[in-house]
Amino acid sequence: MEKFEKVFFNLLTKEMNFFMRDYYSKFNNKNKWVGLLDIDNAYVAVLITNDLEEEIAYSEAKEYLSSTLDKPFIINLIVLASDEYINSENSYYNKLVFSLKERKLIYCSEGSKSFIPIIDYINKSDEKKTKRFKEYKFTYSIMIINICIFLLEVVKSRNIIEIDIYTLIEMGAKFNQLINYGQFYRLITAAFLHGSLIHIFFNMSALNIIGKEVETVYGGRKMIIIYLLSAIGGNIFSYIFNSRGISVGASGAIFGLLGAMLVFGIKERHNIGKRYVKNIIQTIGLNVIIGVAIPNIDNFAHLGGLTIGALISTVLFRE
Incomplete structure (x- = not known):
């Protein structure tokens, strides 16, 4: 009332x-x-x-x-x-x-x-x-899950600005030593953790834009498949090529969604024009440059997510 x-x-x-x-x-x-x-x-x-x-x-x-x-x-x-x-x-x-x-x-x-x-x-x-x-319920649901988990991180670490590394490891960050001991679940849980308020803000802002596009083109269920497999793929790349680093964040999965939109743009280029593909490539390129310029960004997770997202969406597109 x-x-x-x-x-x-x-x-x-x-x-x-x-x-x-x-x-x-x-x-x-x-x-x-x-x-x-x-x-x-x-x-x-x-x-x-x-x-x-x-x-x-x-x-x-x-x-x-x-x-x-x-x-x-x-x-x-x-x-x-x-x-x-x-x-x-x-x-x-x-x-x-x-x-x-x-x-x-x-x-x-x-x-x-x-x-x-x-x-x-x-x-x-x-x-x-x-x-x-209802139109974007899968995108919004993933965002809500990420935000709720971040709030749990805040409670455990008692800090909303920066989450301490011990809390991240305890809650499932990608940490090679523990994965080597059989904790393979970290390859997915790490994608739902974020290291700071700024980290989750930028990732959820990107997901709010890209997720809706993928959900519109591929449908909600396929979007979830692309998102989760891209998240796992990104963390596997990070596990192989960034063995010393601790990694968290949804950016690998988000890069997977960018890969899905790139596949869509290429396959539908005769209907929507080449400019769409060019815009996606420019967006990916800009994020790669940012990743190289700013320290502590797991570029291998981004590369893995992009690769897996593109491969999976190639199979799922118009299936």
Whole structure:
């Protein structure tokens, strides 16, 4: 309800020129908001309540407005119904009843019809957000997993800026000595660990862009296959060619997704043009230069992820 109230009143002030006042509710033991619009000879008042409190909300708002306003006022209640709503159409105030559960309008009196466009706008915005998540649910799911694991790292290391090396090793970093002792799971767990806040920020920002493209072209399930196998491939390359280093991060998997888009660009070059391939190659080249210029970046993991991602996507594309 609080989220709905915030969005509704925000739209009310921006789109319909209402201004806000707050008053103390004895029933709720806290301050509540009421929107007001001056229409020359009177005020239009709008407040939001749930279906169990609409009578008391009306009474308290009426008492407050009667003692503070210098003109007559018309109260409109936006009633948020959580369960089955029993409506009395003979009520002595204007009201609009909206079902939070079913996301639909249940009832609207004549005097409150001007608020229907705001309800429709909120509904459509929520539908877009839901649809957007469903459209890229695999990309968002991987991002959420990475972020949750990073938060565990923060708790264990007690530092949000830099994660100490002992925490990374304990949680599954690529560490050749331990892999040699049979801890092969590190070839995948390392891809879900990050060494700092900046590290995860840049990797998740890249994944948010590239992951969506791969998910659109290849589909969610194939995108997951490419991502995970690229992550493993990147860590295997790191294990072979960077035996002394400790490695963590999703960048090997992300390079695998870049490889997948490179394969797509090459195979579809007659339909989408050569510029797309050129842009992907430039992006890869730029990241390689950054990797060489900045210390402590595992370029072998990037190379391995890119190679495996390109190979796997060659098989999976249009399969």
